[in-house]
Amino acid sequence: MRQQMSLARHVGSLAAVWLATLLAGCGSTLPTRDDGTLSTSAIRSETVGPAPTDPDQLLAELAERYQGQWSNQAEVFAASENGQQDAASSLVSQQIEAIRAPQFGRRVFRVRISFGAPGQQRQRLRLTRFAYDSSRSLVRQDVYGFPDANGYIQLAAESEAWAELSPDRLRPSPGCSIWWQRRDNGRWVGATDPGQCAAAELGESTGSVTEWLQLDADAMRYQQVRQVAEGQTAVDRQFEFQRARSFTGWFALHPQGDKATTAPAVGAWHTGRNLQLHDQGGSVVLPRGDGTPSGYRLELARLHYPGQARSFLRLSFIDANQRSLGYVFATDDARDIGVNLGWLQVGLQAQPAVAR
Structure with a gap:
């Protein structure tokens, strides 16, 4: 936690003020915040016209955007250049690959997360799925953990063994479903229900938190916030990921x-x-x-x-x-x-x- 907060001080472009605009215009279907604004000048998101209304099209677009190799090494490098001695310990990489696991749904992904510098990494494995929720008119992302990832963390994404994975082997994350909405400019924004998630995706939380995400073609921003008093929140951790080439x-x-x-x-x-x-x-x-x-x-x-x-x-x-x-x-x-x-x-x- 101390390392992540230290990194956050060095990457002011990701300060908490970005959250209000992140979900601005979502109406009542997504949680909103009123404690700041986000400057998005650093993220290019082309104007591509109105979002599709067909659920299958929305799912296909988000799934394609989401998968890939992501890392926050650029912000870690910037923190190091600014004099932070332990910046490398804040390195986070995500490898997100589609898998065939029909027992969980049609849009299912294996997520391998690595924390720390090369040679000193600890790894975490997640399974996540996307589905359209007609009651909210949003895409819902459910996240599952592996209490015992042995035999799966190095399993190839194309392996048929994923289709044999029993749901009983996974740990659900109640309150941590991420609700996604597409903007007319092509950007996707998402959030968990406020203060309901106690098993945050990127790091252990110190209590129930809210997760916020912004997904562009080649950049993903993540922030985890926690309510500390009535009407007041604190940033637990935040990252800016770049898509790998x-x-x-x-x-x-x-x-x-x-x-x-x-x-x-x-x-x-x-x-x-x-x-x-x-x-x-x-x-x-x-x-x-x-x-x-x-x-x-x-x-x-x-x-x-x-x-x-x-x-x-x-x-x-x-x-x-x-x-x-x-x-x-x-x-x-x-x-x-x-x-x-x-x-x-x-x-x-x-x-x-x-x-x-």
């Missing part, structure tokens, strides 16, 4: 690594053509030719220095002692990024984005 590529690693002084024998290079990582702090340890880990790691991140006009891509090279051996930069919209250090050669290409 996937990259694939190749590498060639000298068998002596960064200690190499001469060219290796023919065929001695450790090579691979199936690198996969994303630009929200995605990392991969390079394998040797026999498949064992070399200890050298690549990390790709889309970052933004405070005060700069735009963000950028950074590809870092890290050894087994977590020592940075160097990095290269590219514009944040670059389709390719790579390097030739002599002992290490890397080439990465961005994968086509899915329209959302």
